[in-house]
Amino acid sequence: MARDQAVLAVTGVTKRFGGLVAVSDLSLVVSVGSVHGLIGPNGAGKSTTIGLISGFIRPDAGTITFGPHDMTRLAPSAIARLGVSRTFQQATPLSGLTVFENVLVGLHTRFGSGLAAVLARTPAFRREAQAMVEEAQRLLALFGLEALAGTDARNLTFGQLRFLEIARTIAMGPRILLLDEPAAGLNDLERQQLAALVHRFRGEGMGMLLVDHDVPFVFGLADRMTVMNFGSVIAAGDPDQVRRNPAVREAYLGEAAETEGAAWR
């Protein structure tokens, strides 16, 4: 597999919860080095889609592949190790661990040392541990969290926690990052910082699936868009096409009282 051509492909995926079809025959493609925006009204199936791709929810039908790997039935940890990682809607710290340790946990898969090397404190293990400490410091600086390194992660503000979560997930070096409402609850400055980070990651060749309620935020960043409503795709394509699509306008304007309807106008 040529690394540059790796794509995350969701093909014909369906998920039912009892009688409710949460996601129906969904297909989408996320390429490395691009941002794929996924929007839709409440209950459209956006978060379920992220759960399905990341392995936390098992699909009833369809396949999910990344490059040559079929990950439809893989466990979340195996999917993450293949290079497809997610963030959670509710940014949660690993509490009791410091901010620094949170990022080090994100680096876990990059450690090659086993039990024997750790207990013997082999030079290779010590070099590796030192390299990871430096990498964690670099990541904390990138996310503006270096001053908080020694703080217990549960003492962070909402915005700091969001950036810590993304830093922790980026630490494992994903090729595809699934962002589940990363802008929710952030203030304007934090949103700008988040947008700058998304640009930066794209420039470094990472692919992103960006789910958010802030529709202008997604349009401002996405290279490709998919719009869902009631579990089905109602529009897909480049942002300009999607913006003009009458079905999309109806889905959003039909619920004008909703905040996202207001954001749309």
Place this chain on the structure above:
Amino acid sequence: MDATARLRLERAVLAAVAAGIVLAPFVGTRLIIYNLTITALYAMVVVSLNIILGLAGQVSFAQTTFMAIGGYGSAILTTELGFDPVLAIIVSAALALVAALVIGAPLLRLRGHYLAMATFALALGTNSFVTAATPLTNGSIGISGVPPLAVAGHAVDTAFSYYVLSWTACAVAMAIFALLARSHIGRAWRAVATGQEIAASLGIDVTRAKLMAFAIAAVIASVAGSLYVEFTSFVGPDLYDIGIVLNVFLMLFIGGRGSLAGPVVGAAVLTFAPQFLAGLQQYQNLVFFGVLLILILVWPSGFFGRSRDSGPLREILPLWLRRRGVAR
């Protein structure tokens, strides 16, 4: 108390404990030396529980079962099959490892209270099994005359030599705990303890991480069980009563989950307290467990615990006093 202050206190206590252990043989009575040897071996078991519970966050009552595998394994292999005691310890530990993998593999896949319930049943069953399996274990009479160890040609058969051996073994267990706790392996365990979904999303194989902690804890508990039986030259079902595993939990909770020095402090408190309280006669248990209950309510994270939780009593008491007009 913030993290650095707690760490400094813990280091100071560790240094004081180490000094006390070195000096005790010169000043202590035979009884004190005996009890300190028992303390070392129980501290080892508490360290093993600290790996699976304090680091990986899994409530497991299996530690006395693994002690029993070590204890009975050593006793049977040496008295019946003529094994060298050191070889018997190693073979028993290997058996404990296999048992841990067989028991742990299905149980550790599950979340919630399954592990606690299943291992509690295991702890109850261990005592019944060794009582009932008379041909193997000599039932409730137990096996006596377990021969002493010989390390590098030197028989370990005096109270002093067992004291040195036990504390050396305990120090090794503590070193294993410390090395793992601050490595990526220990961090992954702590991540699993606080959020399994987050850990999985970061590529950590949660079941495998838990199984590794469970297996390492089993081996340490088994070696402690073997040394205990070699020390007292006797093994019987009462050593693996359900009360023993609860004691091991108390030792960890008093000392502080996740801490390095905690298990030694907890083991010492529970080994020596009954003797200080012996004068209270029939009220001994009442006073002892009463004090423990209050301690855990006020101070749930123990002497050196990582958690800053102040405990229900410390939160409720000021409120109650204020309402009564006692305090503002």
